[in-house]
Amino acid sequence: MKIRQTRPRIVTTTCDPVRQRLLVISRYVENIRRLARLADRMGHSELGTAMMEVAGCMERMSNDIAVSATGAIILRRAARLVGTVEGLLERQAKLSVLH
Numbered sequence: 097m098k099i100r101q102t103r104p105r106i107v108t109t110t111c112d113p114v115r116q117r118l119l120v121i122s123r124y125v126e127n128i129r130r131l132a133r134l135a136d137r138m139g140h141s142e143l144g145t146a147m148m149e150v151a152g153c154m155e156r157m158s159n160d161i162a163v164s165a166t167g168a169i170i171l172r173r174a175a176r177l178v179g180t181v182e183g184l185l186e187r188q189a190k191l192s193v194l195h
Contacts, residue, residue, distance in 0.1 A: 117162040117171065124174045125151045125158075131181045138188055147181065150174075 132147035154161065154174065161167045 114162045117167055118158060120171055121154055121158045121161055121174075124171070124178060125155050127178050128154070128174070128181075131178065131185065134185055135181070138185060138192075140185075143181070150177070 128147050128151040132144040132151065134144075135141075135147060136144035161170050164170075
């Protein structure tokens with residue numbers, strides 16, 4: 097009977113920045129689309145349309161954004177866009193509940 101020797105598994109914890117950026121881009125696209133639908137429901141159809149266009153562009157260009165040197169800048173601006181629109185729509189939703 098042969099005894100099998102097991103080798104310890106080598107776990108690599110290196111993070112692939114391109115994969116991480118692609119994941120972040122897909123989450124931003126989901127959030128931007130959610131905000132676009134919310135803006136449409138709240139009567140801001142122009143904002144909703146513009147947000148859908150941004151989401152579509154980010155989705156089409158996701159590979160370019162992930163590998164480019166300026167990808168981090170684009171992601172920061174997308175994060176600010178999401179935060180700004182969330183704040184605007186949240187404020188408007190609160191005002192509509194009060195009235």
